Amino acid sequence: MARYLLIIDQGTTRTRASVMDQAGTLIGATEVAVATATPQVGWFEQDALEIWRSVQRAMTDVLLNTSVSPAELASIGITNQRETTIVWDRKTGQPIHAAISWRSNQSAAIAARITTKTEQTLVQRKTGLPVNAYFSASKIRWLLEQVPGALAKAQAGELLFGTVDTWLIWQLTQGAAHVTDVTNASRTLLFDIHQLKWDAELLQLFALPSAILPTVYPSTNTTLQTAAAVTFGRQIPITAIIGDQQASLVGQDCLTKGKVKTTYGTGTFLMFNTGTKALATTQTELLTTLAYQTAGQVPTYALEGTILTAGATIKWLQETLAFFATAAESEYLATKSLAATDLYIVPAIADMGTANVAKGAVFGLTQTTNRSQLTRATWETMAYQTSDLLAAIQKITGVKALELHMDGPAARNRYLQQFQADILGIPVLPANDYQDSAALGAGFLAGMATGYFKNFDHLEQLAKQIKPIKPQLSTKIRQEKLIGWQQAVAAARKFKPKKR
Incomplete structure (x- = not known):
């Protein structure tokens, strides 16, 4: 009988997998370190395949450590470091380059091309964000310009872009789902946060083809499932996707x-x-x-x-x-x-x-x-x-x-x-007992989509805090x-x- 939620919290320096019970309590967690390379001052890169391997290891370890069997998992919630940018080959699934970290400034020169007040105002009005190398759009463009042949392949629909959540779901579904959620999409400089869709003007501004973009979901859904071969021999619904800071907002009540x-x-x-x-x-x-x-x-x-x-x-x-x-x-x-x-x-x-x-x-x-x-x-x-x-x-x-x-x-x-x-x-x-608030938030949303938690009022009861200081x-x-x-x-x- 499915009684637990599995939560993947993929961060900048580590991947943590947790198990949550139907009372909204994290009953166990396992952490795996993830390395960051600095090819130049201000550049931060990560191995996208290492990120995926760290998730596989963390998921396996947390189930072993908590004695929870895959058959007892009702669904998976995912929260992730935001803005970090990965581009990979649609057919082979291989990244074309290292993941460009959210804190990397290697695409600053590309962001600096957006110089006019009209362009900057357009971006701010639609995305709520300033033009900056911190966000994903200039990182994508940098990859397409720096990797030989990448731009032509992207224009031909042969490459895919994703933030870390998208990359993990692609792996968990063995390439069946190329998706993200609204919170992660909102950190790319390509998503209209008012219309809730990718924006053609913004794509044109950064000279990016729309074919590389994932489908955007709400933060909760009931339509995604892992591939059985990846998750311990059975398909498991993926019912929540949310960026780590937004997940922390939910987890902190x-x-x-x-x-x-x-x-x-x-x-x-x-x-x-x-x-x-x-x-x-x-x-x-x-x-x-x-x-x-x-x-x-x-x-x-x-x-x-x-x-x-x-x-x-x-x-x-x-x-x-x-x-x-x-x-x-x-x-x-x-x-x-x-x-x-x-x-x-x-x-x-x-x-x-x-x-x-x-x-x-x-x-x-x-x-x-x-x-x-x-x-x-x-x-x-x-x-x-x-x-x-x-x-x-x-x-x-x-x-x-x-x-x-x-x-x-x-x-x-x-x-x-x-x-x-x-x-x-x-x-x-x-935070209560210093539990990982991002994991709590992703778990709360996954449980709400699964039916374990009724509504936000129920979540407020779960997100208990220690005595105020x-x-x-x-x-x-x-x-x-x-x-x-x-x-x-x-x-x-x-x-x-x-x-x-």
Whole structure:
């Protein structure tokens, strides 16, 4: 009897497979590392076949570890790193090149070809996104231009494009399904998020043939099935597909307008549910995006803020400066430094969609500044950046967030939890037991499509949170700290070193 859901969460550095029961609890998970290559500075690539092998291994291991048999699986939910771009041969199934990671800038010169205000406005109006190499369209074009013969093959319909979800479903179905969902499609610069379809003008702008594009589904469906030869000798429905940050929104119980979550990882991703209305924004740090769409329903939209350098700053302290060996030690150092300081660390800034960049800087150094204080200030930087994003979103929406849901590896840091609440002046709710919120979200949607979970009200009951962490700073001190941060950022932006 089918009693469980299998969840594939394919991320930038690892693939995780989880099993969820009918109570919405993750009863087991297995993780497999995935490597990233850096052929040049700023270029990030991954082996698409290695990604698929990591999924196969993770699925097998999690079933063995939980003693769940394939016959007990009701359906599969998939969540994935977004924007990462793969192009492969329709007949052979072989990638024509390594997967181009979401964070790679190797197609920046192609994105820079979109120069006129009319073109940029067209893209922003239809997709909710700025023209940037971060998204998939310029990455696809780069592949077609760099790989000999690829452009002609694409025009002849011999090549297929997909983000990671599309690639995995192609493998799971042995090439029977070339599909994606609205959330992943919305991150390509080729999808009209209002009309919910691929857009001919956008394809023409990037000079891409429509034949390479997958069919777009809602985030839940009941029509896809794996190939029995791939999934342990039996066909299993694939009932949910959703990008990882959107899945985290669902898993964090941000299912109604005005709820907001932030995920602290290599970067930080803040997402604010705007309901069934897509709110346009011209602010470079914010994006309009699809949050999710269940089958037969109108989609839900969100405003998203992205901080490209967040947890990476902690990694810099750990690996480059050797301040500490483990994340737990960094938490100890942050809490050890209890003396109040006016120390601010501004990471290198690169606003998405603009040339507005700044070198990193440290402000407030004195002869007594120590390792603990610098560690503490680095954690505080993540909270300050999140505060900036939330303030920008609240200005657009006119809605004040009453609480912030938080997840991701860095969200386990208790100093960050408390300081984030302090600097926002609202409670924060870390993910329950630090479970993978993206996996929870994909599992909730898969279970809803399967019939295990009735509706969003049911999901809200499943997505339980731990006790809220309340702010402790006075309004006066909070404002003083925010003013100091804003002054530090402004000073960093003014620094323009000479080019040599």
